[in-house]
Amino acid sequence: MMSYEAVHTFGSTTYFIFMLLFIWAVKIPRTNPGAGWWALSICCALLARLSLFFALPTDDQRLLPVYVAFNVLEKPLLLTGLARFLNLDVRLRWFWSAALAAELWLLLALAAGFAPFLRASGYCTVNALLLAYMGRLILQNRAGFPRWPMALAAAASLTLAVHWLTAPALIELFPVWSRYAFVVGTALVLAQYFSLLAAVLALFQMRLIDAEAKALEMAFQDPLTGLNNKRYMTTLFDQALLLATRPHHVVAVFYIDLDNFKPINDTAGHGVGDEVLKTVAARLKSCTRSTDICARVGGDEFVVIATQLEHERQATDVAGKLLTRLTEGIQVDGNVYALGASIGIALYPQHGRSLAELVQCADNAMYHVKRNGKSGCEVYGAAAP
Numbered sequence: 388m389m390s391y392e393a394v395h396t397f398g399s400t401t402y403f404i405f406m407l408l409f410i411w412a413v414k415i416p417r418t419n420p421g422a423g424w425w426a427l428s429i430c431c432a433l434l435a436r437l438s439l440f441f442a443l444p445t446d447d448q449r450l451l452p453v454y455v456a457f458n459v460l461e462k463p464l465l466l467t468g469l470a471r472f473l474n475l476d477v478r479l480r481w482f483w484s485a486a487l488a489a490e491l492w493l494l495l496a497l498a499a500g501f502a503p504f505l506r507a508s509g510y511c512t513v514n515a516l517l518l519a520y521m522g523r524l525i526l527q528n529r530a531g532f533p534r535w536p537m538a539l540a541a542a543a544s545l546t547l548a549v550h551w552l553t554a555p556a557l558i559e560l561f562p563v564w565s566r567y568a569f570v571v572g573t574a575l576v577l578a579q580y581f582s583l584l585a586a587v588l589a590l591f592q593m594r595l596i597d598a599e600a601k602a603l604e605m606a607f608q609d610p611l612t613g614l615n616n617k618r619y620m621t622t623l624f625d626q627a628l629l630l631a632t633r634p635h636h637v638v639a640v641f642y643i644d645l646d647n648f649k650p651i652n653d654t655a656g657h658g659v660g661d662e663v664l665k666t667v668a669a670r671l672k673s674c675t676r677s678t679d680i681c682a683r684v685g686g687d688e689f690v691v692i693a694t695q696l697e698h699e700r701q702a703t704d705v706a707g708k709l710l711t712r713l714t715e716g717i718q719v720d721g722n723v724y725a726l727g728a729s730i731g732i733a734l735y736p737q738h739g740r741s742l743a744e745l746v747q748c749a750d751n752a753m754y755h756v757k758r759n760g761k762s763g764c765e766v767y768g769a770a771a772p
Contacts, residue, residue: 395440398573402433405580412587417594421472422587428464429580431457452493455510459489462517469521472586473528482517489513507555515552518544533589539582547575609683611661612668620682620690624742636695638735639702640742641709642749643671645687646727646761655722662719663726670712674705690746699734699766706730706764714762727762729753738767 409426412418435457463482470477492509522544529537550572557564607619615623645667652660664687671681671689680692693705713728731752733739738748752767 392440394569394573395436398569398576399433399436399440401573401577402429402436402580405429405577405584406433408584409580409587412584412591415591417591419472419587419590421468421583424464424468424471425580425583425587428461428468431461431464432576435461452497455493456490459486459510459514462486462514462521466517466521466524468583469524472583472590473524473532475524475528477524485513485517504555504559507558511551511555515548515550518551519548522548533586533593536582536586536589540579540586543575543579543582547572547579550575609668612665612683614668614671614689615680615682617682617684617690620680620684620692621742623680624692636697637699637702639693639696639699639705640733640735640745640749641691641693641702641706641764642731642733642746642753643689643691643709643713644729644753644757645689645713646729646757648687648726651724651726655719655724659719659722659724663717663724666717666719667713667726670715671709674709674712690749699737702732702734703764703766706732710762710764729756729761730764731756732764732766734766 406426406429409422409429412422413426435454438453438457463479463486466482467479469475470479489510492513493506496506496509522541525537525541525544529541550568554564554568554572558568607615607622609616648660648663651663664683667689668681668683671691675681675691675693676695678694680690680694682690682692684690691705691709693702696702696705710728710730713726716723716725718724731749731754733745733748733752735745739745748767752765752769756763756765
């Protein structure tokens with residue numbers, strides 16, 4: 388069994404390291420505010436441990452109130468940090484009132500000359516109740532937070548509560564337990580702070596991943612319609628070509644320009660025009676498959692890349708389906724607006740091997756449709772210019 392000196396040296400050194408880690412975590416931008424409170428709480432645990440360490444050589448009982456003061460102060464700081472970490476609306480004054488009651492009990496017990504068992508029972512019970520409440524809060528509110536660190540923090544807190552509650556009685560019955568109690572308590576406290584630090588860092592990692600996902604979504608998505616944008620289309624086109632290289636599969640690029648959209652913007656306003664564009668986007672999605680790419684590339688211009696077509700004629704079938712759906716009336720605020728659509732079609736690899744070539748060919752075919760009366764579809768090169 389390790390000596391008191393070894394236990395307190397190990398505990399103090401490890402507490403100091405954890406304190407530095409929490410302080411470092413606080414310095415990270417957008418870190419959860421609980422980390423700062425936990426830096427303070429483990430600082431109190433460190434000071435409590437140091438007071439015992441310096442009292443050992445002289446057996447100076449005058450340092451006992453110092454140890455208890457810092458030890459008890461640690462618990463409301465722990466709970467305050469938890470409330471900030473979990474963003475809970477709890478009455479923090481109850482934590483501090485309980486800690487103050489424990490301090491007053493110790494002073495009263497020392498002044499009255501109470502036996503060590505009675506003296507310790509007061510502040511140990513308060514510590515146990517605060518730690519038990521901490522474990523309960525974690526279990527009730529851990530949803531949406533890092534799973535295993537929160538589970539470990541709850542387990543360590545509840546086990547520490549049992550440890551503090553039973554320590555006075557066990558030491559009274561078995562004095563040798565006082566030596567083991569410090570080892571067990573040190574291990575549980577380290578497990579508790581390790582799990583809290585892991586929760587802070589894991590939550591920070593989750594936020595970074597979410598922020599990156601949102602940034603990518605914004606980079607590849609048209610904010611008005613929710614369709615993909617030109618950047619996404621360019622990025623994903625190579626994957627579409629991989630599908631096209633399968634036997635008997637064709638890739639078709641449809642360039643779609645809405646007819647009669649400008650008069651809607653001019654007469655009904657851009658708000659109505661935006662709603663019309665959203666409906667158009669929804670209809671394009673409904674007419675295409677999950678393997679296809681739908682993108683908005685301009686004000687009223689869209690590109691659809693259809694993959695895994697079985698033959699070239701299927702491209703005109705898809706264009707006809709899109710045209711039929713897009714020319715249906717669109718109702719906004721009780722008014723029905725009629726649109727048309729001019730659709731140009733380019734096929735890979737007949738009309739080009741790069742996306743830029745295919746889009747240009749489909750665009751040329753679309754303009755040919757417009758020059759010949761609008762609201763139709765045409766494959767590039769199928770008709771004389």
